[in-house]
Amino acid sequence: MGLGGFFTSKLDTAIGWARKYSIFQYPFVTACCGMEYMATACSHYDIDRFGAGLPRFSPRQADVLFVVGTISHKMAPVLKRVYDQMTEPKWVVAFGVCTCTGGFYDNYATVQGIDTIIPVDVYIPGCPPRPESVIDGLMKLQDKIATGAQRF
């Protein structure tokens, strides 16, 4: 490896380290999982410890799209548009079974997993997931961000 390769790989590491502690999330909250998301985001569990404490309610200012709750067919184009509006680098977290697979809503109105619409980086199952699971998922996302394993 030449000096240039050494330098860029170290630069990527530094950028990854910086990015993993400055997660600006966009909470796309549609259903009951939102309660559990709020519990996680508030002071008791305090996701600010992971640098993810500041939600941005504009997709253009966000890095991570938190999809929280059931996505219906009619909501699907909205979700796709929000994802498209986010600037790169961007990551997506599927929060709860409804966003992972559709959950028990195997019916005519519900999207069977948001990965049929947009790419997903971390799946957090649960109905709703406990805050511990959310924090675990967030830390897995941090690892992914730090190692640059995401695709743009």
Add this chain to the structure above:
Amino acid sequence: MTGAAILADLGERFGGAIVETHEAHGDHTVVVNRDALEALLRHCRDAPALAFDMLTDLTAVDYLKYPGREDGPRFEVVYHLYSLRHHHRLRVKVRVEEDDALVPTAVPLWPIANWLEREVWDMFGVRFDGHPDLRRLLLYEEFVGHPLRKDYPVNRRQPLIGPQI
């Protein structure tokens, strides 16, 4: 007017067109032929003694596999009427076959029927003759089928939103 008196009044006026009437738990129902439906609804709204000025609900029922109703007309469109003046109620039903699922519209009588009929079209595929704007209400235009029909597969995937199975 009591429910029994309402049924008696309708029976007197529309005798031949009334398929059956019944009463359950104080609620009175009249099942009417489709040809007489419009006139019966108009009479229910306009006759001073009835004065059903409010259409509480308009929905449909699919009797595809209902025990004892396998051979009869598949759909039943149900009107729930209420009179704000007299505080009495009436349920009107009309039966339609699957290949001729067409019912005269009630929009000129009660404007709320506009959206309710669009919902019935959306969910059951029953059309309403004379409706000013019969589009889907809850689902989207690209949706294939009518999901509240009993023969709609519960796990069917729509073409716009996968995955296809």
